[in-house]
Amino acid sequence: MHALADQLNGELSGMATKKQTTKAPSAQKGKNSAVMPKRIFAQVSPLSQGGVSMFDVGSRIDSTNFQNFFSETPLLMRTASLLAEAGFEVLQITGSTINIAGSQKTYEEAFSTKLTLEQRVVLKPAVGEDLAEFVECPSTDQPGLITVQGSRFEGLVEGVAIEEPRYYMAPSSFAPPKAYWHLDVPAGVSLGCNADKAHRSAITGKGIKVVMTDSGWYKHPFFVSRGYRASPVVLGPGAANPLKDESGHGTGESANVFAVAPDVDFTMVKMNFANTKGSFDAAVGLNPHIISCSWGSSVPGSTLSAANAALATSIAAAVASGIIVVVSAGNGHWGFPGMHPDVISAGGVFMNPDESLRASDYSSGFISNVYPGRKCPDLSGLVGMRPSAMYIMLPVEANDDIDKGNAGGTHPNGDETANNDGWAAFSGTSAAAPQLAGAAALIKQACPKLTPAQVRSILMSTARDVTVGKCHPAHNHSAGPGYDLATGAGLVDAHKATLTAKVRCLGPVLPITTVQPITTGPIQPITGPITPVQPVGPAPIQPIRPITPIQPIQPGPIVGPTILPPPLQQASEQAATETGPGLSEEDIRALEEMIVNSEIDQI
Numbered sequence: 274m275h276a277l278a279d280q281l282n283g284e285l286s287g288m289a290t291k292k293q294t295t296k297a298p299s300a301q302k303g304k305n306s307a308v309m310p311k312r313i314f315a316q317v318s319p320l321s322q323g324g325v326s327m328f329d330v331g332s333r334i335d336s337t338n339f340q341n342f343f344s345e346t347p348l349l350m351r352t353a354s355l356l357a358e359a360g361f362e363v364l365q366i367t368g369s370t371i372n373i374a375g376s377q378k379t380y381e382e383a384f385s386t387k388l389t390l391e392q393r394v395v396l397k398p399a400v401g402e403d404l405a406e407f408v409e410c411p412s413t414d415q416p417g418l419i420t421v422q423g424s425r426f427e428g429l430v431e432g433v434a435i436e437e438p439r440y441y442m443a444p445s446s447f448a449p450p451k452a453y454w455h456l457d458v459p460a461g462v463s464l465g466c467n468a469d470k471a472h473r474s475a476i477t478g479k480g481i482k483v484v485m486t487d488s489g490w491y492k493h494p495f496f497v498s499r500g501y502r503a504s505p506v507v508l509g510p511g512a513a514n515p516l517k518d519e520s521g522h523g524t525g526e527s528a529n530v531f532a533v534a535p536d537v538d539f540t541m542v543k544m545n546f547a548n549t550k551g552s553f554d555a556a557v558g559l560n561p562h563i564i565s566c567s568w569g570s571s572v573p574g575s576t577l578s579a580a581n582a583a584l585a586t587s588i589a590a591a592v593a594s595g596i597i598v599v600v601s602a603g604n605g606h607w608g609f610p611g612m613h614p615d616v617i618s619a620g621g622v623f624m625n626p627d628e629s630l631r632a633s634d635y636s637s638g639f640i641s642n643v644y645p646g647r648k649c650p651d652l653s654g655l656v657g658m659r660p661s662a663m664y665i666m667l668p669v670e671a672n673d674d675i676d677k678g679n680a681g682g683t684h685p686n687g688d689e690t691a692n693n694d695g696w697a698a699f700s701g702t703s704a705a706a707p708q709l710a711g712a713a714a715l716i717k718q719a720c721p722k723l724t725p726a727q728v729r730s731i732l733m734s735t736a737r738d739v740t741v742g743k744c745h746p747a748h749n750h751s752a753g754p755g756y757d758l759a760t761g762a763g764l765v766d767a768h769k770a771t772l773t774a775k776v777r778c779l780g781p782v783l784p785i786t787t788v789q790p791i792t793t794g795p796i797q798p799i800t801g802p803i804t805p806v807q808p809v810g811p812a813p814i815q816p817i818r819p820i821t822p823i824q825p826i827q828p829g830p831i832v833g834p835t836i837l838p839p840p841l842q843q844a845s846e847q848a849a850t851e852t853g854p855g856l857s858e859e860d861i862r863a864l865e866e867m868i869v870n871s872e873i874d875q876i
Contacts, residue, residue, distance in 0.1 A: 331582025533711025621656025
C-alpha cells in the first residue's frame with residue numbers, strides 16, 4: 274500500500290461510515306410503491322494514484338489536492354472496457370471517474386451486490402419539503418456507495434457512486450409587464466448589478482466563454498433579436514432533445530448572464546438531473562473560462578455522499594485548471610456544491626423600487642458543516658422575496674413547466690398571466706449565480722490573467738454592503754455592516770469589480786499554487802513523491818480537448834469520450850510571460866481602495 278494510504282488508514286477508519294448523517298429521519302426503506310429506474314446512473318472511481326479513495330475523504334478534496342484522487346489513464350481505459358463488457362453504457366471518462374448507466378440487474382451482477390430503492394426528504398422547487406427516490410446499496414454505510422469486493426472489479430475500482438437527484442434552485446413564473454414590482458432583462462438586472470457603466474467602457478464579456486449546466490436552452494426571440502452569441506446546446510450524459518427546454522429553468526436563468534455580460538460566448542450543457550456530475554464534466558470538457566450552476570442539493574450534515582464526493586473532485590480539478598465555477602448557495606438549502614470551498618457561492622439581495630437594498634429572505638446563508646469555517650454565500654445577486662421570489666421577468670419556452678405551472682393567480686402567489694406566453698417571473702439564487710458569472714466574465718475580459726480565487730476576491734471586495742434584512746428563515750441570519758451570513762459581502766457591483774480588475778492587471782503575476790498531498794489529524798505532510806498505483810505506470814495529465822456533444826454509447830469495447838483536466842492555472846502561466854508597467858503591490862492596493870471607497874467611473 275502507498276505511504277499516503279498507510280498514514281491515513283488508521284485515521285480514516287471511522288470516517289463516512291454512517292448513512293444516518295445524510296439521510297432524512299423519515300427515510301423509508303422498502304416501504305414505498307416507487308419503481309426502480311430502468312436506467313441507473315453512477316460514477317465509477319478506479320484506484321486513485323494517491324492511494325486514498327475519494328470516498329474516504331470527499332469533504333476534504335479541493336483545488337490543492339484533487340490530483341491525488343485521479344487515476345492513471347491506462348487503468349481508466351482498462352476499467353472502462355471491462356464495464357462495457359459487463360453490459361454498462363460507458364457515457365464519459367474523466368481523470369477521476371467513469372460515468373456509466375445500466376439496469377439494476379447489470380449493477381447487481383457486475384458488482385456482486387444488491388440495490389434497493391428508498392425515499393428521503395428533499396427540498397424541491399415550488400414544493401418545498403417532499404420525498405424523492407434514491408437508489409441505495411444497503412450493504413455499505415456511506416450513502417450511495419457500492420463496494421466491489423468479490424467482483425471482477427476488485428483491485429481495479431475503489432468504489433461506485435450511485436448518482437442522486439438534484440434540483441434547480443428557483444420556482445415561480447412570470448409573463449408580460451404587470452403592476453407589481455419586478456425587474457426585467459436585460460435593463461433591470463444590468464442596472465441592479467451596476468453593469469451598464471462597465472458596458473460603456475467596452476467591457477461586455479467579449480471573448481469570454483461561459484457555460485451553464487441546467488435544464489436546457491430554447492432559442493427564444495428575446496435572445497435572437499438582441500444578437501446574443503450562443504453555441505448549439507451540448508447534451509450531458511443521459512440528456513436528450515437539445516432544441517427543447519421542457520422545464521424553462523435553464524433558458525430563463527441564462528438571460529441573467531446576458532444582462533450582465535451581453536457579449537459572452539455562451540453554451541448550455543443540458544443536464545439529466547439524475548446524472549449531474551456527467552454534465553458538469555461535459556462543461557469542463559468545453560474548456561470555458563466560467564461555469565455557472567444554478568442547482569444542487571441540501572447537505573446540512575458533516576459528511577458527503579459518494580456522488581457528492583465525486584462531484585467535489587471534478588469541481589476542484591476544474592478550478593485548479595483556471596475555470597471559475599459559480600454555484601447557487603440555495604433557497605433555504607444547505608447548498609451543495611454551493612458550499613464547496615473553491616466555488617463562488619451566490620446568495621441573494623432584494624432591491625426595492627427606491628433602489629434601497631435588503632437581504633432576500635428567500636436565499637440561504639450558513640456556515641458549512643462539511644467544510645469547517647466555510648461561510649456561504651460569498652456575495653449576492655438580485656433575488657426576490659418569499660413566498661415565491663417572483664421578481665425577474667425572464668424568457669422561457671412557451672408551454673414549458675414554469676410557463677404552465679404558475680399561470681394565473683395573484684402576485685405574489687401567481688404570475689397573473691397566461692400559461693403559454695413564453696415569459697415567467699422567477700429568481701432565487703438560481704438567478705444570482707448567472708448574474709455573478711456574468712460579472713466574472715467582465716472581470717476576465719478586463720484582466721485575463723486573474724485566477725478563480727482572485728476573481729472571487731475582487732467580486733467580494735467591491736460588493737455593495739447590505740445592512741438590512743434577514744436571509745431564509747431556515748438559517749435566519751441578519752444582515753449587518755461588512756461580511757455577514759445573510760448576503761455575504763453584499764450585492765455584486767460589476768462596474769467597480771471591472772475597474773479593480775483593470776488595476777490588478779497592472780501588477781505582478783502571483784505565483785501559481787501547486788497541488789498538495791492530502792493529510793489529516795496529527796499526520797505529518799508527505800515530503801516525498803507518492804508511489805504510483807501498481808502495476809499501472811504513471812501517465813502525465815493531458816491537456817483537455819474540446820468535445821462534441823456526448824452521445825450514448827452502446828455496450829461493447831468502445832468507451833465514451835475522455836475528459837482530462839486542463840493544465841493547472843493555464844491562464845496564470847500564460848500571463849506570467851507578460852510584462853506590466855511595474856506597479857508595486859502597495860500601488861495596486863492603494864488604487865483598489867480608491868475604487869472601492871469612491872465614485873471613480875473610468876480607468
